[in-house]
Amino acid sequence: MAPLEADGARPPSSGKRPATTPGSLAGFESLEQLLKEYVPSDKLEEALRVLHGSKSGKPVSELPLSEEVLSSAEKQDFDIQAYQFSAAAEQLRAPRVVRVGVVQNAIVLPTTAPYAKQRQAIFNRVKSIVEAAGAASVKILCLQEAWPMPFAFCTREREWSEFAESAETGPSTRFCQDLARKHNMVLVSPILERDEAHGGTIWNTAVVIGNNGNVIGKHRKNHIPRVGDFNESTYYLEGNTGHPVFETAFGKIAINICYGRHHPLNWMGFGLNGAEIVFNPSATVGELSEPMWSVEARNAAIANTYFVAAINRVGTETFPNAFTSGDGKGAHKDFGHFYGSSYFAGPDASRTPSLSRCRDGLMIADMDLNLCQQVKDKWGFRLTARYEMYAKLLSEYVKPDFVPQVIKDPSL
Amino acid sequence: MAPLEADGARPPSSGKRPATTPGSLAGFESLEQLLKEYVPSDKLEEALRVLHGSKSGKPVSELPLSEEVLSSAEKQDFDIQAYQFSAAAEQLRAPRVVRVGVVQNAIVLPTTAPYAKQRQAIFNRVKSIVEAAGAASVKILCLQEAWPMPFAFCTREREWSEFAESAETGPSTRFCQDLARKHNMVLVSPILERDEAHGGTIWNTAVVIGNNGNVIGKHRKNHIPRVGDFNESTYYLEGNTGHPVFETAFGKIAINICYGRHHPLNWMGFGLNGAEIVFNPSATVGELSEPMWSVEARNAAIANTYFVAAINRVGTETFPNAFTSGDGKGAHKDFGHFYGSSYFAGPDASRTPSLSRCRDGLMIADMDLNLCQQVKDKWGFRLTARYEMYAKLLSEYVKPDFVPQVIKDPSL
Numbered sequence: 156m157a158p159l160e161a162d163g164a165r166p167p168s169s170g171k172r173p174a175t176t177p178g179s180l181a182g183f184e185s186l187e188q189l190l191k192e193y194v195p196s197d198k199l200e201e202a203l204r205v206l207h208g209s210k211s212g213k214p215v216s217e218l219p220l221s222e223e224v225l226s227s228a229e230k231q232d233f234d235i236q237a238y239q240f241s242a243a244a245e246q247l248r249a250p251r252v253v254r255v256g257v258v259q260n261a262i263v264l265p266t267t268a269p270y271a272k273q274r275q276a277i278f279n280r281v282k283s284i285v286e287a288a289g290a291a292s293v294k295i296l297c298l299q300e301a302w303p304m305p306f307a308f309c310t311r312e313r314e315w316s317e318f319a320e321s322a323e324t325g326p327s328t329r330f331c332q333d334l335a336r337k338h339n340m341v342l343v344s345p346i347l348e349r350d351e352a353h354g355g356t357i358w359n360t361a362v363v364i365g366n367n368g369n370v371i372g373k374h375r376k377n378h379i380p381r382v383g384d385f386n387e388s389t390y391y392l393e394g395n396t397g398h399p400v401f402e403t404a405f406g407k408i409a410i411n412i413c414y415g416r417h418h419p420l421n422w423m424g425f426g427l428n429g430a431e432i433v434f435n436p437s438a439t440v441g442e443l444s445e446p447m448w449s450v451e452a453r454n455a456a457i458a459n460t461y462f463v464a465a466i467n468r469v470g471t472e473t474f475p476n477a478f479t480s481g482d483g484k485g486a487h488k489d490f491g492h493f494y495g496s497s498y499f500a501g502p503d504a505s506r507t508p509s510l511s512r513c514r515d516g517l518m519i520a521d522m523d524l525n526l527c528q529q530v531k532d533k534w535g536f537r538l539t540a541r542y543e544m545y546a547k548l549l550s551e552y553v554k555p556d557f558v559p560q561v562i563k564d565p566s567l
Numbered sequence: 568m569a570p571l572e573a574d575g576a577r578p579p580s581s582g583k584r585p586a587t588t589p590g591s592l593a594g595f596e597s598l599e600q601l602l603k604e605y606v607p608s609d610k611l612e613e614a615l616r617v618l619h620g621s622k623s624g625k626p627v628s629e630l631p632l633s634e635e636v637l638s639s640a641e642k643q644d645f646d647i648q649a650y651q652f653s654a655a656a657e658q659l660r661a662p663r664v665v666r667v668g669v670v671q672n673a674i675v676l677p678t679t680a681p682y683a684k685q686r687q688a689i690f691n692r693v694k695s696i697v698e699a700a701g702a703a704s705v706k707i708l709c710l711q712e713a714w715p716m717p718f719a720f721c722t723r724e725r726e727w728s729e730f731a732e733s734a735e736t737g738p739s740t741r742f743c744q745d746l747a748r749k750h751n752m753v754l755v756s757p758i759l760e761r762d763e764a765h766g767g768t769i770w771n772t773a774v775v776i777g778n779n780g781n782v783i784g785k786h787r788k789n790h791i792p793r794v795g796d797f798n799e800s801t802y803y804l805e806g807n808t809g810h811p812v813f814e815t816a817f818g819k820i821a822i823n824i825c826y827g828r829h830h831p832l833n834w835m836g837f838g839l840n841g842a843e844i845v846f847n848p849s850a851t852v853g854e855l856s857e858p859m860w861s862v863e864a865r866n867a868a869i870a871n872t873y874f875v876a877a878i879n880r881v882g883t884e885t886f887p888n889a890f891t892s893g894d895g896k897g898a899h900k901d902f903g904h905f906y907g908s909s910y911f912a913g914p915d916a917s918r919t920p921s922l923s924r925c926r927d928g929l930m931i932a933d934m935d936l937n938l939c940q941q942v943k944d945k946w947g948f949r950l951t952a953r954y955e956m957y958a959k960l961l962s963e964y965v966k967p968d969f970v971p972q973v974i975k976d977p978s979l
Contacts, residue, residue, distance in 0.1 A: 404979055559840040
């Protein structure tokens with residue numbers, strides 16, 4: 156993780172990715188890197204405990220990786236980081252440690268290149284990162300939102316719908332199935348789905364592929380952003396798959412796609428259904444959301460007592476035609492800088508540092524899934540949640556004649 | 568805000584407070600102070616944007632205070648900080664700027680002193696801080712949880728119940744009424760309530776006193792902690808007042824008391840009823856919760872599109888008899904160090920720095936309440952929330968025969 160050049164330019168890379176790094180990244184790849192560079196070590200430890208610590212007072216520890224994996228990452232110019240969350244040993248149950256990974260990546264070819272070539276170039280790039288994850292024995296791996304394509308929804312142009320494909324038999328699914336079998340790995344593949352059984356309707360969907368290469372199922376994005384004039388419902392509407400939890404060979408997982416991270420009820424739904432790890436594949440840019448990024452997924456891990464993986468794509472994607480989108484500015488050709496910064500958060504309030512704000516990356520973490528029940532038993536959030544009260548409140552709230560509970564100062 | 572001594576001892580103070588500062592505070596009073604001391608200014612700005620920034624890319628700005636107020640804080644040895652949140656000017660509505668304050672304070676006399684003297688000493692100390700708030704023209708001020716007493720619930724001893732008092736006519740309420748009238752200020756006073764109309768039952772209650780000195784109403788803590796063997800339900804059970812929003816002369820406010828901050832549904836309840844500012848008066852110690860502190864209240868501000876004030880007491884309180892409480896250690900005489908760190912968070916993901924981790928403090932902020940609707944209209948969380956789906960999900964979940972939505976890998 157070399158510091159950025161003073162002008163914020165990204166270091167030369169082996170790929171031909173058009174992604175650029177704006178000067179506003181102001182010379183640091185991640186907040187943790189900045190702290191480590193400047194804060195004296197005796198104060199740094201306490202600062203990291205306050206920022207990232209677990210209840211035990213220790214931040215997550217680093218997980219050693221093999222020379223092979225590290226040199227592969229260096230050669231192919233992607234950030235790689237690995238950590239382990241700790242859990243207590245239990246007397247009546249063995250540990251359930253699973254190695255989990257997430258991938259963040261820029262697109263490779265310009266958005267003006269033929270679509271088939273754009274997709275194939277992304278396949279090649281992602282394959283090299285997934286292979287490194289496989290070599291590091293990752294057992295559950297999640298890719299970023301709409302990973303086989305540029306994040307073109309900001310343009311509101313119809314032609315990008317061509318990237319939509321079948322969740323069950325499309326090229327991205329076949330690509331992932333091969334890798335899942337090869338590495339005995341569960342793969343979560345967020346794509347643009349074409350639903351041929353329902354007139355070719357498009358969905359924003361995560362496909363869950365089991366370690367035997369079979370499609371276990373899929374989940375469709377529950378909450379669709381309409382932020383300023385950025386409106387994904389041009390392409391797809393709210394998902395109709397509920398809050399499924401996928402019971403894989405390595406643990407119970409769920410996927411909260413992108414904008415659903417702003418909705419605590421969505422996180423709750425996956426928790427009520429028993430998720431132990433919830434992935435949040437996203438595509439979000441600095442000016443819109445960077446100050447929220449470290450807050451929302453981590454809060455979900457704490458409130459729902461499960462592990463969360465927050466994944467954001469990286470780089471700036473330039474489109475042929477100018478558009479307005481979300482930021483109140485005049486028409487321009489890019490949505491903003493996707494700031495990466497993927498991370499894991501634990502149910503005990505601990506979290507890992509972030510991946511780079513400007514480079515592709517693979518983050519790996521060992522999680523003992525027993526930690527979820529341990530923290531539930533200690534902190535008692537389920538025990539004390541009073542769900543009946545909220546079932547009633549929401550049932551009242553959705554009525555058109557709902558009257559809010561307001562006590563007005565009678566002396567006014 | 569002088570840096571702590573190397574041994575972590577608190578600087579000499581004008582009061583006689585027994586609160587001590589453990590060495591584990593490791594030499595910084597707040598994270599923001601630490602960053603400002605060590606990170607170069609060109610990188611600091613971007614770091615603070617990522618940590619605390621609003622969507623506009625600017626953190627909250629400092630609010631100048633009068634010499635009188637500043638010298639009062641210095642003379643009386645409490646931290647004072649003031650900020651302003653910004654909102655856009657609107658064409659059809661005037662700004663609604665309100666000056667809001669929160670107080671964090673240590674107890675003054677040892678817990679072995681006569682109760683009347685303990686309470687009077689706290690009254691005197693808090694009065695001096697409230698007077699400073701009044702001099703600074705604060706219009707809504709919230710005190711910390713159970714402010715007129717030591718936080719004795721960790722002991723599970725019955726005699727501390729003596730501190731309970733009537734919400735309508737008790738000494739704390741009378742104390743606040745005088746100050747509210749004098750300063751034309753709304754005061755939120757979280758106390759231990761004795762409910763004489765129901766057999767002297769005890770509640771953990773926030774009393775809302777209007778700027779004319781009348782009691783507008785009260786709210787009882789909705790979620791009662793049972794964390795490890797720390798169990799407040801020895802004294803009081805879950806509140807029966809719903810999620811009231813109090814419409815005061817200066818804005819619509821609500822109170823999420825302490826442990827309720829871990830429950831996103833509790834935050835949601837106040838939001839559904841229209842709160843513009845939610846206070847979270849708390850009493851929580853470093854080993855249990857410090858890494859969660861900057862996450863939960865701030866997430867609530869973002870998710871519910873209102874302002875939040877997070878308030879924690881400060882200092883270490885030593886009790887006559889040893890007890891076990893929450894941390895898995897052997898019996899000991901204190902619950903841990905209350906780390907202060909009170910702060911405000913805005914609906915646009917911005918937040919203020921924190922008050923000191925070891926000193927009494929007053930934090931003030933100017934908030935244009937129009938910002939709530941502005942951010943709601945831009946980000947659309949209410950529009951996209953799908954409350955009907957969650958009303959159904961929760962209604963199903965609370966049934967004893969609820970079956971979670973789990974899709975098991977059929978190949979296993």
